[in-house]
Structure formats: C-alpha cells, structure tokens
Amino acid sequence: MNRLQVIDCCDKHWNPTAATLYHMSHRTIEHRAEGSWIEDEEGNRFLDFACSYGVFIVGHANPHVQAAACDQLARIATLPYGMMEPSQVGLMQRLARMLPGDLNRVWLTNSGAEACEIALRAVLAARAPRRRIIVARDSYHGKTLGALNILGQHNHRNPFDPLMRQVDFVPYGDLAALSDAMDSDVAAVFLEPVLGGPYLQVPVSGYVKQVELLCREHGALFVADEIQTAFGRAGRMFAIEYDAAQPDIILLSKGMTGGHAAIAATVMSDRLYETLTGLSDFDADYLASGAGASPFACATALASLDFIERENLPERAQRLGVRLISGLRRLARQYPALIEEAPGIGLMTGLKVRNPAVESAITMVMGRHGIHLGHSMNESADHPVLRFYPPLTVTEGEIELCLDKLAASLEQIGSRPVKLFDCLNLLVRRQYRLPRWFVYRLTGVKQT
Ligand SMILES: Cc1ncc(COP(=O)(O)O)c(C=O)c1O
Structure with missing residues (x-):
C-alpha cells in the first residue's frame, strides 16, 4: 500500500x-x-x-524490551485479570518498590483514561457521601466517559454535556483559587504535577506539596496523574519527587512499557485501600478491569523499568x-x-x-x-x-x-x-x- x-x-x-x-x-x-x-x-x-x-x-x-516481550509471547501472552502469573506479580512488586510512601496497592489496566476511571470510582466510594471533584483547567485525563467528566479541555467535553455536575475547574498553579474551591464536600483533587494538554506548565516549586496539604486539611483525597510525567520524562523517576509530595493515588501509563505494549496502573496507598475494604457494600474487585495486566504487557513493562533504572x-x-x-x-x-x-x-x-x-x-x-x-x-x-x-x-x-x-x-x-x-x-x-x-x-x- x-x-x-x-x-x-x-x-x-x-x-x-x-x-x-x-x-x-x-x-x-x-x-x-x-x-x-x-x-x-x-x-x-x-x-x-x-x-x-x-x-x-x-x-x-529497544532490544532489551523486545527480548523480554518475545520471551513472554512464546510462553503465555494473556490471562484474565488475576495475580497468578510471575510477570504480573513482578510488576506489582516493582511499582510498589519504586513508588514513595505506602503506595502499595496496584490495579493494572490498559489505558490512561481507564486508570483515571478506577481512581474516580475509588475516591467517590472512599469519600461518600462527598461528590465534588476539583481539577485544573486545561488538564488532560483521558476521554472515556468517566474521565471526560474531569477533563479540563472543554472543547472535548462539550459534545457530551451534561456530564457530572459536581466538578470544578481551577486555574493550574493557583493555590488561592484551589483553596477557595475546597470545602467539606470535596472527595478529591486530581492534578498533573506538570500540566500537559495543549499547554505545558511547570508549576513553581512547592505547589504540588501545597495541593496535597490543602487536600489533607479538608479531608479530600489527592490523586497525582503522572501518566505523562512518570518514569523519568520530567527529570525524576516521578515528578512528585520534586516536592516530596505524597498522593493517595498515582496514575501511571505512557512510558511504562516504552510504547512496546499498552498498560496503565492506578496505585493507591494502603491507608486508602483499608478505607475501601472497610466499606460494608464494597468489594475491591469492583475496581478491576478484566482485560488489564496481560502477562505480555507486564513483561514488557518490567523490562522497560529495568532499562530505565539500569541506564x-x-x-x-x-x-x-x-x-x-x-x-x-x-x-x-x-x-x-x-x-x-x-x-x-x-x-x-x-x-x-x-x-x-x-x-x-x-x-x-x-x-x-x-x-x-x-x-x-x-x-x-x-x-x-x-x-x-x-x-x-x-x-x-x-x-x-x-x-x-x-x-x-x-x-x-x-x-x-x-x-x-x-x-x-x-x-x-x-x-x-x-x-x-x-x-x-x-x-x-x-x-x-
Ligand atoms: C496526563 C494524562 N492523563 C491521562 C491520559 C489519557 O491516557 P490514554 O490516552 O491512554 O487514555 C493522558 C494521555 O495523553 C495524559 O497525558
């Protein structure tokens, strides 16, 4: 052709x-x-x-990733979601080791938008009856229907309105605006540590940590969307490291397999996980995606992470x-x-x-x-x-x-x-x- x-x-x-x-x-x-x-x-x-x-x-x-991918493909490529296959286990352990603090509970899926959906479900369940979500104007979190709710680029949302009404958009980098928007009904703040979308905005030093502290003050959860920034892109393994910020949930995807397979992760803290499992009508499996975490994608991710760390x-x-x-x-x-x-x-x-x-x-x-x-x-x-x-x-x-x-x-x-x-x-x-x-x-x- x-x-x-x-x-x-x-x-x-x-x-x-x-x-x-x-x-x-x-x-x-x-x-x-x-x-x-x-x-x-x-x-x-x-x-x-x-x-x-x-x-x-x-x-x-990348030859190192290719070799691991071929090896995994020759053994077993896909399995239903579970944790029985060594590459799946290895990836969960590896992410927990690499991430700061108690970000130890890993849900694997295929795309960034799905990882964002899992986080939305988790924060709404964990902070019920709170319903409000705060995000930055012009932020990008994906285009599935759930993720669209918190997409800061209105041209992408408009054809699908009305979406969730309890989402507020504040200017990126503006702590005063965020502080004004916070109240006891806010379930979570979703934030990219460096703003992507049509703009590229690097916040002043300390901003991401201050967002975390505002969340703590108001009992809201802090979700860091590192789908674009993680694994070295922004000059640190994770961009939250610049401020030593500690989110309740971190979202990962893009660089994780270096583009050799599709994968995404929603990683939450042990503390948040315990809140969820303490809810009478909640099963942690409600967050899982059947097609996430194929051994093939997990093996390519592990090889990419090896390479990123080694080099x-x-x-x-x-x-x-x-x-x-x-x-x-x-x-x-x-x-x-x-x-x-x-x-x-x-x-x-x-x-x-x-x-x-x-x-x-x-x-x-x-x-x-x-x-x-x-x-x-x-x-x-x-x-x-x-x-x-x-x-x-x-x-x-x-x-x-x-x-x-x-x-x-x-x-x-x-x-x-x-x-x-x-x-x-x-x-x-x-x-x-x-x-x-x-x-x-x-x-x-x-x-x-
Ligand atoms: C910061 C951020 N969040 C979420 C997404 C959505 O990821 P996906 O396109 O894999 O659904 C992207 C994609 O560009 C992104 O940059």
Whole structure:
C-alpha cells in the first residue's frame, strides 16, 4: 500500500479530517523505528521528538524490551485479570518498590483514561457521601466517559454535556483559587504535577506539596496523574519527587512499557485501600478491569523499568533536558514575534507560540526537515505549546540536529510577515469546517 492509498483508506473508513491533515502535512507511512528514529516506507528517516506525547521513553524497538516481550509471547501472552502469573506479580512488586510512601496497592489496566476511571470510582466510594471533584483547567485525563467528566479541555467535553455536575475547574498553579474551591464536600483533587494538554506548565516549586496539604486539611483525597510525567520524562523517576509530595493515588501509563505494549496502573496507598475494604457494600474487585495486566504487557513493562533504572534515564533526561531547553530558549529569544517562551522540565519541553497557525507552520516545516514534533492538537488554545519530547535515550548529537533544523525552520517562517500568521490563524481555528480543496490550495498541496 502506498501513501495515497493509506490516506484514501483513512478518508473512507476512519476519519476524513485526519486524512486531510495527513495529506496536507505530507505525512508518510511509518514502516519501522529504532532508537530515536522512524523510517518511512521509502526509506526516509525522521527524528522522533514527538514520541506520542511521551510514550517512547526507552527508544523505539529497544532490544532489551523486545527480548523480554518475545520471551513472554512464546510462553503465555494473556490471562484474565488475576495475580497468578510471575510477570504480573513482578510488576506489582516493582511499582510498589519504586513508588514513595505506602503506595502499595496496584490495579493494572490498559489505558490512561481507564486508570483515571478506577481512581474516580475509588475516591467517590472512599469519600461518600462527598461528590465534588476539583481539577485544573486545561488538564488532560483521558476521554472515556468517566474521565471526560474531569477533563479540563472543554472543547472535548462539550459534545457530551451534561456530564457530572459536581466538578470544578481551577486555574493550574493557583493555590488561592484551589483553596477557595475546597470545602467539606470535596472527595478529591486530581492534578498533573506538570500540566500537559495543549499547554505545558511547570508549576513553581512547592505547589504540588501545597495541593496535597490543602487536600489533607479538608479531608479530600489527592490523586497525582503522572501518566505523562512518570518514569523519568520530567527529570525524576516521578515528578512528585520534586516536592516530596505524597498522593493517595498515582496514575501511571505512557512510558511504562516504552510504547512496546499498552498498560496503565492506578496505585493507591494502603491507608486508602483499608478505607475501601472497610466499606460494608464494597468489594475491591469492583475496581478491576478484566482485560488489564496481560502477562505480555507486564513483561514488557518490567523490562522497560529495568532499562530505565539500569541506564538511570531520569538523570539523563535532566542532564540532556538542560541542553535542549537552553537551545529552545535561545531560539525563542531570537524570534519573539513567533515564540513567547520555552517552558519545560527534564525532556518534557516545548515552545509556547504566538498562535495555533504558527504551531502548525513550525510542525509542517520541521516535518519537511525530517523532525517529528508533538503538535498540541488544540486549535482553540490561545498560545499552544508545541512539544519536544524525544526518547530519554536521545543523544546530544540528535538534540543538536533538532535545534539546527529548528533554527533553519524558524528562519524560513520568520521571513514571512507575522500578520500573515494572524490571518491564517482565523482559518486554522476553523480548519475542520473548511472545504478540503480550499485547505489544499492554501497549503500548496495537490488534491489526491
Ligand atoms: C496526563 C494524562 N492523563 C491521562 C491520559 C489519557 O491516557 P490514554 O490516552 O491512554 O487514555 C493522558 C494521555 O495523553 C495524559 O497525558
């Protein structure tokens, strides 16, 4: 199948908007991947600084993880949820050992949104009759119906309203707003230790700990969503370590298998578990998911965690992150009309840009230079943050290559009048409603 056939299939059998975007951005078919590199079916190579928003922590096709996955596949791939298979047992023990405090009770499932659902069920049961949940505006916790309730990006929620009414959204990083929102009806606060979504916001030091303390003061539970930040991405094994914060529940997923299999975990404290099992009408099994924790996924997760610990990837992310962010900040200073700032921590970095049109322009031009970046995928954001999330195994040379290509791309984009991007932005905001021929004409792409 060639590229145009794939786009045609996408158009007819999946998502016509995605088909338009793939065609317009000259997206080619990914054929194989290794380390920091993706190769298309024609042999063109792309440096992967998108990593599916942080999934490919240990590098693509990591040989250590591949060997463990093949070995497990040859023995036993899946089993119903339970704890009888050594890789499942091993993963639960490993997570409990790695996590701080008494985060010892592990529920395994397949996706981040499901992990979030398990946490929602646990906090509502444990703190009944309290019903209110507080989350940050613009936060991202997944898109299953339960997780949607606490999604801070309203454009994703709106088509499904009315959802749970007792959810309050407060600005990320604003302790006073959170404090005002707390009362004796709050069951839990869900918080990303570094905000993801269309923005990338690193809170001031101490904020996450203060959120925990506010929860304690009001008898609410504190849920840390580390689906994007954990396993070294933010420069520590877990981002809560920066503040020595101690959540009641932590949510994990993306980097856990380094993208070699789907898995997610909801890990709760012994104290919370005892509260739940003390409830007369509650069985801990109500939280389980039948398809979670396949031995195959558990074995790949264990191998990835081995690799992350052995190679000390969190320290590497912190060290190389300094290099990447200083390069991004240098370019941000050079192009103030296009770039507002370069936020980030560890290898979770980005460019906060003038508007979504600039974000799309940088993504497309960098794509033509052979670099994949993580587009925020939110055209309604005012100043979205274009992500630079390489694998944590990235080399210094690959970081320099990305920065060189970024300098060349910004030179090209910066040679156009900045007002052009403000006009284009009016169209970008409506791009899903524009006729396809018009979008192609605008971006100089031939109709298929
Ligand atoms: C912080 C955070 N929470 C939850 C999710 C949802 O995970 P999934 O897409 O696996 O459902 C994501 C996914 O990007 C995320 O970044």
